[in-house]
Amino acid sequence: MADRPPLPPFTRETAAQKVQAAEDAWNTRDPHQVALAYSEDSVWRNRDTFLTGRAEIVAFLTAKWERELDYALRKDLWAFDGDRIAVRFQYESQDIEGRWWRSYGNELWRFDEHGLMARREASINDVPIAESERRILGPRPPAEHGRSFPVW
Numbered sequence: 390m391a392d393r394p395p396l397p398p399f400t401r402e403t404a405a406q407k408v409q410a411a412e413d414a415w416n417t418r419d420p421h422q423v424a425l426a427y428s429e430d431s432v433w434r435n436r437d438t439f440l441t442g443r444a445e446i447v448a449f450l451t452a453k454w455e456r457e458l459d460y461a462l463r464k465d466l467w468a469f470d471g472d473r474i475a476v477r478f479q480y481e482s483q484d485i486e487g488r489w490w491r492s493y494g495n496e497l498w499r500f501d502e503h504g505l506m507a508r509r510e511a512s513i514n515d516v517p518i519a520e521s522e523r524r525i526l527g528p529r530p531p532a533e534h535g536r537s538f539p540v541w
Contacts, residue, residue, distance in 0.1 A: 393426060393504035397472035404469035407500075408476055409534050412464040416528040420450035428505040435511045457482035457490075461525040463538040467495070474498045479538060481518070481525045489518045491525075493540075 395403035414423045424443045433440040433449075440449055454460055462480040469475070476496045483489050494513035501507045525538075 390503050396502065396504040397500050399469045399471070399474060401466075401469070404474050405466050405535060407474060407498075407504075408464050408466045411476075412462055412478075412529065415462050415464075416460075418454045418460055420447045420454070423450055426506055427509070428501050428503075428507045431505070431507055431509065433509045433511075435509070436513050456485060458485065459483045461527050463525055463529060464496075465537050472500045472502075474500075479525065479540075481523055489520050489523060491516050491518045491522075 395406050399407065411426065414426060417423070424446045427443060427446055430442055431440075431446065433446065435449065438449065440446055457480075460480060460482040462478060464476045464478040467475040467477050476498070478494050478496065479491060481489065481491050492513050492515045494511055496512075497508075497510045498506050499508040
């Protein structure tokens with residue numbers, strides 16, 4: 390199995406790299422690319438959905454991005470210890486009826502020795518917004534990497 394650096398145990402710098410890599414991957418909206426960051430037997434809780442394994446992750450993300458259009462995400466490192474990272478995030482998307490949403494959440498991640506995420510738990514709340522209230526207009530520019538994103 391190939392390693393996916395940075396590997397645990399994490400430092401502040403390597404944890405921040407892992408968070409930015411996750412943000413960058415999710416902003417591609419490519420389920421197959423995103424799934425490569427997870428172990429073959431990765432366990433997820435996403436809101437009220439429970440998944441196991443890459444195939445289920447790909448299916449979940451495919452359906453997600455079919456209904457969450459124009460998805461754009463920001464993740465911020467919250468805490469880290471050993472093989473674990475906690476993040477807070479926000480994303481904006483449009484539903485198929487044209488309504489805009491900002492979703493706020495927290496994730497808990499645990500990595501295996503190869504740097505693959507073995508567990509992901511996400512709690513998420515959705516807030517309707519007007520299109521004029523959008524703040525996340527695509528992937529984060531490199532000049533903004535490492536900067537915390539405001540809550541509102």
